[in-house]
Structure formats: C-alpha cells, structure tokens
Amino acid sequence: MSGLLYKNFRLNLSSMIFSLVTAFACCLTMILVCLFSYPLRGVKAGPDDIQSLSLGFFACYFLAFWLPSMASSSLFSVDENRTCWAFAMSLPQGAKGHVEAKYYYLLAQNIVIMFIVFICDTVSCGMLGGAGNNTIFIIFAFSVCIFLTAIEVPFMIRFGSERGVAIKGAVVAGVIILAFLYLLFGDISWVFSDEDPIVALMNWLQSGDIIFWLGLFPYFSIAAYYISFRISVKLFRKGAESYEQ
C-alpha cells in the first residue's frame, strides 16, 4: 500500500503542491484580515465582529478544501489507459489496493489541508482574543469536500476523469440552483427579521432541529466515502474485465 501511495504522490506532486499553496493562501488571507483589523489597530474584536468574520472564515476554509479538489481528476487521468489497468490488476493488492490507495491519497490530502486550516484557525482565534473558534466550519467544509469526492470518484473510474469532473460540476450546479430557487421563492423572512443577516443566519443554524441534520452530515459524508470506495472497486474490476475482452 505504501508503494502505491508513493506512486500517487510522485505522479501528482504538482497537484499536491497546488493544494498546499492554495490552502496556505486562503489561510494567510484570513490571518492578514484578522491581523490588520484588530491587533495591529489595537482594537479588540467584539462578539458581533466575530460573528461577521465567521462568514469570511467559512468562505476561506471552504475554498482551501474546494480548490485542491478541483485538481483531483489528475490522480485518475494518469492511469486511464489499458496498460495501467492491466498493471493495477496484476498487483498483489489487485484492483482493491489500487483504488484504495487513491482513496487514501485523497483523504490524506484533505487531512493535510485540515491541519493547515487548523493551525490558521488557532492563530486567528488567538488574535481575536481566544474567541471565534471555527472548528465546526472546518469540519463542515471537510465533510462537503469528502462527500463531493465520494460522488465524483466512481464516475471518474467508470466514465473517465473528464466526465467525472463534469458530473461533479453538475451536482454542485444543481445544489446552487436549488439554493437560488429557495432564495427567490422560499420563505427567507428570517434573514431580514434581524438587523444583521449574518447574525440571523448564525442564529438559524444554531436553532431547532437544523443543528441535528448539520451534526449528522459529517458522519453521513464519511459513510458515503466508504460506500463510494466499495462501488469504485467494483466498477474498476468491471472496467478492467471489459478492457481484457
């Protein structure tokens, strides 16, 4: 397994560097925003400031996870030929080991990003006077990324990396369209019932049963990642058999 992981790492070194650079850039942005807004001005962040900053943190952390995942197709595109499939099937670990290594690689990449984001959050939380911990946002951004990877990978294995990316894009576009439809036609009076929409959004997220579904989502995405892996192994075997014919 370590050999296969190393192979993936070597073949995708550029995308790994891209992941690290984008994660660092996103985190640095938030650290600089915090630094120039509060400690350097000698101002102490109040609860309202922290709540307003939360949206910025969420956006930056989400981008830190999201941008590297855009390059994940390169992990699969390098193996998309008959020779590579035959090589994977001939390995002692077989198709399972080959696919497993890719899933571990993607998970490891996300964990490395989570570590960078965690350091950023610790530093920025310190600069905000020990308040404004965004652990939940980080977990949520990580879960969304894992969930989208779980959807994308089986399609990449079955139909190729290009179509896999297209399907992932379609899923994301579908979610965005649904969100827009809700904003256009749904009941959004709760956003305008408060003076600050961000504060209202935060209050809504923390109220009622919505927190239960939010709490359930990370576990759901982890389960989806595992199920996706099992499906991908089956699809890979099926694909390899058809290549052999």
Place this chain on the structure above:
Amino acid sequence: MSSEKKITLLRLAIFLVIAFLPFCIIVPVMWSYFGEPIYASTNEAAAVPVYILGVFGMMTPSLANLLTRLITKEGFGRSYLGFKTKGKIGYYAASVIVPIAYSAIACVLIWAFFLNGISFSDTFTGSGLQTAGIFMLQLISSVMIFFPAFGEEWGWRGYMMPKLFELMPKPAAIVVGGIIWGLWHAPLTIAGHNFGVDYPGYPFAGIGLMCLMCIFMNGFLTLLTKKTGSVYPAAFVHSLNNNMSAGVMFMLFGSEAANERVGRLSSTKAFIPYLAVLAVIFIISMVLLMKKRADN
C-alpha cells in the same frame, strides 16, 4: 548495564530534555510577564498567548521524538506511524467508544456523589434532536483536537514508552511513563491549567492528581498502541478525552441547576469520579497487556 540499554537511556534522556524544556521556559517567562498564573489570569491580553501555547505546546513531544531520532541518528524504524486495521478493528472501535463511555459514567458518578437532592431526571434534562445535534458536532469536532493529541501521543506512546519497555518490566514502565507524562504537565498545572489555583493543596495536589490520571490513561493508551502497532488510536482517545470530557458531557446533558451545583465544587473534588472510572479502565488494560506476555 549493557551498552544497548545505555544507548536507550541516552536517547530517552535527550527526548525528555527536548520535550520538557519548552513548557519549563515559556510558562515561567509568561507568568513573570503577566504577573500572575497565566491559566488563571484575568488579564485579557494573556488569553491569546495562553491559547496558542496550549495548542502548540501539545506538539512538543512529537517534535522531541523527531529531533531525538535525527540527533541520535536512530532512524525512523518502529515509529508507530503505520495504519493497519486488519484484525485490529476492535481496538480502533474501543478508541472511540471507551472515552465517551468513561466520560458518561463519570457524569453519572458526579451526580451520585455530589448532587444529593436532585433526581437523575432533573439532573440530565438534555434530550431531543437539538441536544443530539450538539453532541454529534462536539464529537466530530474532536477530529480537530486530533492534531495536537497526535502531537503528544507520537512522543509519549510512540517514543517514550517503547524506550521504557526496553529498560524495565511492563508494569513499572507504565507507572514511570505516567509519572513522567504527568510531570510534563506540571508547569501548566502550577499555572492554573486543569484545576485553577484556588484548590486545597495547591499546587502539589493538582500535580499529584495529574500524575495519577496520566498513569491510568497511560495503561489504556499503551495497550492500544501496542496492540495496533500505531499511535493513531491513542491519539483518538486523547482527542476525545480532551474534547468529550465529563465536564463537557455534563454541560451538554446536565440541567442548569445541576451545572451550577457542579460549578461550585472544588476542581480536584469533581475530578475524583473521573479518576475512579479511569482506574477501572487501567486495571482492565493492565490485565490485557499482561495477558499478551502470558501468551508469549
């Protein structure tokens, strides 16, 4: 003493010096700068460095492991960084279930010993989807504590304990390792971490309790590390222990009145039920550790 044991002792000494030094220097410097115990400080300016020190300080044992291996040219064999679940899934499951279970039992013990006059149903009122949601979020947020927890575990369980096992029998190694780990926390304990500064017997009672807790925890964490050949389960336990402690569980599920009564308890007194549960875990862990020796 054989030359191999001398080398092990030297490596262990280098590791401990590197692991102990940061807290022994930084905590007194910060204390003198702010003019009071930093973890019990009312100074708002102290909150920032204290928070950062807490998180990054946990990573010093890992740094010590890394530096010792480089300085002594030991290499990275037996680094306990592998991840094999085959036949060991029970230990991985235990690393998640056991910390939650012992924190929950400690909560019940706190109610039984210290909350006379409040019924069980009046004490633990937290139920419903909202509480379940908060519990699940709190549980999953332990993933973030995993990084600093790994920082400690790769040092203590991934380096110190194997070295101690080379130098002495298993039970002695567990006790000595626990005391060393507890004493590593001493600068923080004196500065008010864990127990504050206004408890009877400050600071020695706090340091003693911390050492006792570390001995008990060390038994369980070493068992997991040895059985799985990996420090990750121990890091899971450590992160859950810090993030899902009895105090946190009580805040989640306890009523306002019960939390107020618990808040009035001395920090060392409230710690005893938790220690009692850990003692049971320790005994079971030691039996399992010794059982392996009997099998061999």
